[in-house]
Amino acid sequence: MGYSPERAYRNALRCLIYLYVITGYSAALGQDYDQIYKKYSNEQAVFTSVKEQLVIDNDKGNLVAHSSISREKMLIGELSPGVFNKEFIFYSSFNKLVDYDAGASVYENNGYRKLNKYTSSTINSDQDNVFYDDLKQTEVVFDGLTARSLVKINYSQEHSDLHMLPSFFFERSLPVVEETYEVTAPKYVNLKFVIRGNGADRIIQKREEGKHSITYSFTAANINTLKDFSDAPSHLWYALHIVPYITSYSLPGKEKVDLLSDPAHLYAYYYEYIRSINVGEDTELKNTVAGITAGARTEREKAALIYKWVQKNIYYVAFEDSLEGFIPRQAADICKRKFGDCKDMASIITAMCRIAGIKAYFTWIGTRSRPYTYEETPVPGVDNHMISTINIGGEWLFLDGTHPMLPFGEVSPAVQGKEALIALDEKNFKIIRIPETPAAKNTTSDSTYIKLNGNRLTGNIVINYKGYPSWDMQIRMMYNHNKDRETLSKDYISRGSNKFSGSNYQFTQSDTGYRDCRLSGDFAIDDYVGQAGKEYYVNMNLSRAFEYNHIDTEARGVPYYFKFMDIGREVVKMEIPQGYHVSYLPPEASGKLDGVWNFNLKYSTDGRYVVLLKNFTTESLTVPVQDFVAFNKIIDNLRKQYKETVVLTSD
Numbered sequence: 120m121g122y123s124p125e126r127a128y129r130n131a132l133r134c135l136i137y138l139y140v141i142t143g144y145s146a147a148l149g150q151d152y153d154q155i156y157k158k159y160s161n162e163q164a165v166f167t168s169v170k171e172q173l174v175i176d177n178d179k180g181n182l183v184a185h186s187s188i189s190r191e192k193m194l195i196g197e198l199s200p201g202v203f204n205k206e207f208i209f210y211s212s213f214n215k216l217v218d219y220d221a222g223a224s225v226y227e228n229n230g231y232r233k234l235n236k237y238t239s240s241t242i243n244s245d246q247d248n249v250f251y252d253d254l255k256q257t258e259v260v261f262d263g264l265t266a267r268s269l270v271k272i273n274y275s276q277e278h279s280d281l282h283m284l285p286s287f288f289f290e291r292s293l294p295v296v297e298e299t300y301e302v303t304a305p306k307y308v309n310l311k312f313v314i315r316g317n318g319a320d321r322i323i324q325k326r327e328e329g330k331h332s333i334t335y336s337f338t339a340a341n342i343n344t345l346k347d348f349s350d351a352p353s354h355l356w357y358a359l360h361i362v363p364y365i366t367s368y369s370l371p372g373k374e375k376v377d378l379l380s381d382p383a384h385l386y387a388y389y390y391e392y393i394r395s396i397n398v399g400e401d402t403e404l405k406n407t408v409a410g411i412t413a414g415a416r417t418e419r420e421k422a423a424l425i426y427k428w429v430q431k432n433i434y435y436v437a438f439e440d441s442l443e444g445f446i447p448r449q450a451a452d453i454c455k456r457k458f459g460d461c462k463d464m465a466s467i468i469t470a471m472c473r474i475a476g477i478k479a480y481f482t483w484i485g486t487r488s489r490p491y492t493y494e495e496t497p498v499p500g501v502d503n504h505m506i507s508t509i510n511i512g513g514e515w516l517f518l519d520g521t522h523p524m525l526p527f528g529e530v531s532p533a534v535q536g537k538e539a540l541i542a543l544d545e546k547n548f549k550i551i552r553i554p555e556t557p558a559a560k561n562t563t564s565d566s567t568y569i570k571l572n573g574n575r576l577t578g579n580i581v582i583n584y585k586g587y588p589s590w591d592m593q594i595r596m597m598y599n600h601n602k603d604r605e606t607l608s609k610d611y612i613s614r615g616s617n618k619f620s621g622s623n624y625q626f627t628q629s630d631t632g633y634r635d636c637r638l639s640g641d642f643a644i645d646d647y648v649g650q651a652g653k654e655y656y657v658n659m660n661l662s663r664a665f666e667y668n669h670i671d672t673e674a675r676g677v678p679y680y681f682k683f684m685d686i687g688r689e690v691v692k693m694e695i696p697q698g699y700h701v702s703y704l705p706p707e708a709s710g711k712l713d714g715v716w717n718f719n720l721k722y723s724t725d726g727r728y729v730v731l732l733k734n735f736t737t738e739s740l741t742v743p744v745q746d747f748v749a750f751n752k753i754i755d756n757l758r759k760q761y762k763e764t765v766v767l768t769s770d
Contacts, residue, residue: 155193155296156267163196164203166295167269171287173363175304182308182368184278185217186285192270192293200264203293206272208257213283219274221259226267234268237261253444281365282379282388283499287337288360289322290345300337300361308368310335313496316359317676337361350679353488357677362491364498385497386540386548392445393481393542397470401451408474418511421475423527426518429468434458435521447481447505461505464520468507482508482517483540484553486533487680487740493538493550504534508541508551515541515551523597524590526634530556532587532683536740558736561586561685567661569693571767576644576657580612581637587683589636593628596636608638614661615644655699655767659691659731663761665718669754672747679742679750687735692728695767701729703766710753712746715739718753720760729765 152167159165168191175184194203210216221239224231241257261270278284287300304310306328312335314322325336345358366380377384411428412421436458447462450470459467465481472479483502485491491501506519517539519531535555542548562585569578584592592611599607608624621642628636649656664687670679695701704722711717719734742750 152193152267152269156195159193159195159294162294163199164192164194164293166291166293167191167193167297169291169295169298170301171299172301172303173284175281175302175308175310175365177305177370180370180373182281182365182370184281184284186214186276186278187273188276189273190271194264194266194268194270197266199266200268204261204264204268204270206259206270208259208272208274209254210257210276211254213278213280214285215277215279216257217275217277219257219259219272221261221270221272223261223264223271224269225263225265226269231269234261234263236263282385284363284365286360286362286500288345288358289318289339289342290316290358290360291342292345294344295342296340298339298342301334302336302363303332303334304365305332305368307370309366311364311366312337313362313364313491314360315355315362315490317357318359322359346674348675348677350681351677352486352490352680355488356490362496362498362500364496379497382493382497382540382550383548385493385499385501386542388499389445389483389540390542390545393447394545396447396466396481397450397473401454404451404454404470405474407454408471411471412475418475418477422472422477422509422511422516422518425471425475426468426520426527429464429471429520430523430525432457433464433467433520435464435523436460445499461519461521465505465507468518468520472507472509478510480508480510481542482506483542484534485537487535487537488533489537493540502540506534506539508539517553522590522594524593524634526590526632530554532556535683555740556587556683558684558686558738561588561683563588563685563687565662565687565689567689567691569659569661569691571648571655571657571694571696574646574648574650576615576647577642579639579641580614581639582611584636584638585633586685588685589628589634592638593634593636596626596628608640611638612640612642615642615647618645618647620644649764653769654702655696656764657693657767658762658764659693659722659729660761660763661691662689664689664733664735665754666758666761669751669758670742670747672751675747676744678744679747681737681740681742684737684740686737687733689731689733691731691733693730693765694728695724695726698770699767700726700770701765702768703764704729705760705763705765708756708760710756712742712749712753715742715746716750716753718757720757722765 155165155167171186171188173184173186175182190206192203194200206221208216208219221237223234225234237259239257239259241255243255259272289298302310321339323338327334345354348357351357365378367375367377369375379385408425411424415421415424433453434457437460447466448459450467453459453463453467469479469481482505484504484506485502486504489501489503493501506517509516509518516528517530519525522531525531530553534553537553539551539553540548541551564583566581567578569576595607596604604626605624608626609621612621612624613619619642621640624640626636626638628634701724704724707721709717709719715738717736721732723730
């Protein structure tokens with residue numbers, strides 16, 4: 120057959136992968152485990168070494184990719200043998216598990232004894248997002264381990280689609296002593312690496328060019344445990360990670376292939392999954408649309424009726440499996456079976472609107488949990504959602520059928536400010552940034568009336584919700600019934616102290632227009648009012664919005680996120696008992712961080728009632744890191760105001 124540089128290169132890479140897996144452990148064994156044990160003595164466990172190598176190769180004229188991963192972990196704390204005696208392997212049909220092996224070493228008599236027995240099981244992995252993956256996990260469990268034991272695992276994966284190379288994360292559930300990510304590819308493969316998250320300056324990058332290949336390496340040491348920030352869209356915004364992707368390649372003797380060189384090529388990849396969707400005519404679907412839109416005169420009226428019908432009649436179910444995660448189902452099938460995922464909702468809304476003569480398009484979106492843009496990272500991972508977009512009179516309207524309470528023409532809070540990739544036709548697309556919903560459209564108006572009966576406080580509460588607060592509340596009520604709904608109502612109305620007792624809860628909602636809702640109830644709070652001689656002391660701040668929004672400036676290095684911008688208004692009206700007058704009224708207070716957040720508290724009295732007015736406005740979806748100190752000062756001032764009491768003295 121003669122000498123072939125390509126075949127020699129491929130064989131060399133295979134040997135390299137094998138050696139990488141086999142030597143992964145032996146390299147780690149060269150570490151000073153005594154030093155690691157002492158350094159991380161306050162931890163339960165630590166990864167002593169994490170190594171991952173992605174190899175892109177030419178296999179019989181086809182470009183292929185596979186990875187080899189090795190991890191070694193030391194158990195340290197007393198609880199670690201029963202908690203960290205496990206290792207997990209995550210994979211899917213796009214990142215197939217080829218093989219794995221595992222082992223452990225138990226520390227005895229100042230040395231290590233090998234322990235190769237383990238049990239394993241495979242289950243579907245829980246995911247918040249199931250847009251395009253069928254993630255599974257294999258769990259490897261060791262018994263008989265002690266403190267200072269080492270747990271080791273090696274495995275290899277094949278990547279079935281070059282458009283979706285896996286990202287590499289430096290930060291993990293435990294600290295890491297040493298970490299290396301390598302990518303080796305032929306010289307005719309062009310790659311890009313997008314580094315996202317905090318601490319990118321800690322990564323040492325190298326590029327080594329061989330005779331036929333280039334190896335890119337990214338190394339880091341002493342990586343801390345990944346922190347979880349609740350007030351952030353997802354860990355993707357702050358966890359240090361690398362997104363690799365192939366922009367183009369030119370196999371020997373063949374023309375150049377642009378894979379993911381720009382958003383246009385990502386769109387070309389996407390379009391193949393919708394090319395054959397809803398191309399034929401379905402009589403039943405056509406008749407359904409005719410019935411839904413009967414009597415509607417304008418395109419907007421027709422679209423609104425179609426959208427509402429889908430919300431009421433098609434049940435959202437998140438289910439994906441391999442390529443099904445990319446391919447919407449036929450609208451006629453969805454109409455018959457009455458359920459579907461986000462792509463199916465997009466499919467049936469798009470098809471129905473087109474039947475009604477409305478310009479409608481499949482649209483991909485990365486929700487706020489994704490920090491990427493199409494220009495920076497033109498890869499499938501930029502998205503995790505699909506909706507339908509319509510154009511009426513030049514106005515773009517975004518229709519998300521997965522949100523059962525979202526009014527026609529409004530956008531889900533999860534996609535505010537994000538880019539939408541709209542499929543106009545086979546060759547053309549449009550990227551539009553979805554607007555952020557202003558605070559004035561999202562309001563919560565809380566009215567409380569209170570009376571004193573000795574040390575007991577009684578009264579009633581009415582809360583009116585508009586915009587996102589209303590739609591969120593309605594979704595919660597929709598999934599709660601009877602006693603569960605009563606418990607939820609109490610949670611929202613309860614205030615003052617743990618002696619709060621409520622009754623006569625009522626919830627009403629509008630199914631038209633902006634879909635406002637209202638929650639009300641009566642209440643009593645025992646032993647709430649302070650009394651000394653002829654004076655009553657009443658803290659009218661029964662509810663204390665934003666009291667716990669103080670930001671930890673030392674532990675948090677990522678912006679603080681709000682779910683949406685909104686305005687909160689609260690009125691507390693207290694009846695002054697007969698024979699009493701107001702002897703002390705707290706002064707007015709306010710605080711403001713320009714363009715981000717503000718509050719105002721004001722007391723007044725007419726001799727019969729004391730009224731407390733509170734206003735809160737969230738003007739931005741984030742509090743930038745540089746504004747944390749200023750924001751905290753405002754919150755501290757608000758907390759101080761919450762301690763103020765009104766003093767009533769007998770005449």
